[in-house]
Amino acid sequence: MKYKPTIWGITREVAKLQSPTLTALSGILETAFYLQNAYGGVLNYSCGNPKCGNAFVPFKSTAQRPLVCPKCGEEINWEGIATRKVKVCPQCKYEYSLSVNYCPYHVPKVALVEKEIPL
Numbered sequence: 001m002k003y004k005p006t007i008w009g010i011t012r013e014v015a016k017l018q019s020p021t022l023t024a025l026s027g028i029l030e031t032a033f034y035l036q037n038a039y040g041g042v043l044n045y046s047c048g049n050p051k052c053g054n055a056f057v058p059f060k061s062t063a064q065r066p067l068v069c070p071k072c073g074e075e076i077n078w079e080g081i082a083t084r085k086v087k088v089c090p091q092c093k094y095e096y097s098l099s100v101n102y103c104p105y106h107v108p109k110v111a112l113v114e115k116e117i118p119l
Contacts, residue, residue, distance in 0.1 A: 002077035003048030003069075045081075049074045079116060087112035 047069040065078050086095045089103035090113055096103070103110045 002075045083116045088115045
C-alpha cells in the first residue's frame with residue numbers, strides 16, 4: 001500500500017509533550033529546516049505510514065524522490081505533492097495544459113499523454 005507523505009514538522013510532535021521549553025527549541029529547529037529547504041534545496045518529509053512512527057525522509061530537491069521509506073520500507077505516494085500534471089506530446093515533447101488533447105503541430109493528429117512533473 002502507498003502512503004501519502006507529509007511535510008515534516010517537529011514542533012507538532014514536541015508540542016504533544018507539553019513542555020514550553022522544548023516547544024520553543026523545536027520551533028527554532030523547524031525554522032532551520034525551512035531555511036535549509038529555501039537555501040540548500042533539501043526537502044524534509046515524514047512517512048505517511050501510521051505504523052512507521054513518522055520516519056524522517058530528507059532528500060535534495062534536485063534529486064529523485066525516494067520511492068520507499070528508509071525506515072519501514074513502504075512505498076511512498078508522491079502524487080500531487082510538489083508536482084503538477086501536464087499533457088506532453090510524445091513526438092515533440094512540448095508540454096500543454098490538461099485542457100488540450102492533441103498537439104497542434106502534427107498531421108495526422110497526435111494525442112497528448114498526461115504526465116506528472118516536479119514544480
